[in-house]
Amino acid sequence: MTDTPYSKLVVSGADALEFLQGQLTIDLQKIGVADSRRAGWCNPKGRVICLFDVTATDEGFSLRLPTELADDVLKRMTMFRFRSKVDFELQSETDDSHRAEKLRDGVAEIWKAQSEKFTPHMLNLDLIGAVDFDKGCYTGQEIVARTHYRGASKRRCLRFESSEPVSPGDKVSAGDRDVGEVLNAIGNDLLAVVPVDKADSRLTVNGAALLHLPLPYTEK
Numbered sequence: 001m002t003d004t005p006y007s008k009l010v011v012s013g014a015d016a017l018e019f020l021q022g023q024l025t026i027d028l029q030k031i032g033v034a035d036s037r038r039a040g041w042c043n044p045k046g047r048v049i050c051l052f053d054v055t056a057t058d059e060g061f062s063l064r065l066p067t068e069l070a071d072d073v074l075k076r077m078t079m080f081r082f083r084s085k086v087d088f089e090l091q092s093e094t095d096d097s098h099r100a101e102k103l104r105d106g107v108a109e110i111w112k113a114q115s116e117k118f119t120p121h122m123l124n125l126d127l128i129g130a131v132d133f134d135k136g137c138y139t140g141q142e143i144v145a146r147t148h149y150r151g152a153s154k155r156r157c158l159r160f161e162s163s164e165p166v167s168p169g170d171k172v173s174a175g176d177r178d179v180g181e182v183l184n185a186i187g188n189d190l191l192a193v194v195p196v197d198k199a200d201s202r203l204t205v206n207g208a209a210l211l212h213l214p215l216p217y218t219e220k
Helices: 016-021 067-081 099-104 141-150
Strands: 006-012 036-042 048-056 060-066 087-093 155-162 171-174 177-186 189-195 203-205 208-213
Touching: 006 016, 006 067, 016 060, 048 067, 060 067, 067 087, 099 177, 099 189, 155 177, 177 203, 189 203
Parallel strands: none
Antiparallel strands: 006 060, 006 087, 036 048, 048 060, 155 189, 155 208, 171 177, 171 203, 177 189, 203 208
């Protein structure tokens, strides 16, 4: 997955703000025109369907997402539109020049095979400002808030360096037990969701040893 193209889902119309407020994990009223924020879109069980880079425009919002998820996201969002005055348009955008930088910064990406598998907390969305706990309701909000206020997230997205290249979806093992999964990988650099208490254990992926590396937003 070295050249994964991206798309933009342009959301416009009189009800664009109200509609997306009821869907995404961030408060879109806090985004100024041309500002960009990371956001998640969850199912009713609080599992992340897709991650977006959300940019405010004069007409509404632009949601950048992996192309392999774009058609499914468009169909699903259209189902939630009901009578809202909202229009959707998919546009192509193949620029993936920031993937390595995002990975190093601990900003996870979700591909089609990983959709609806992880909660926002497992992806560290609460740590990077991609969840607003003061906004109104959105799909999956009750479960996300409950996890947050109970401090119940025992699995997190962590950064590692592997002794051999690995791939998204590969299992992270501690001894003979699978304990996590690789989210994103570029060469020997990767993000994986693992139990926090296993972060500095002897972890491997397909036999390749992992070295736990710090993330900029978790360093003290």
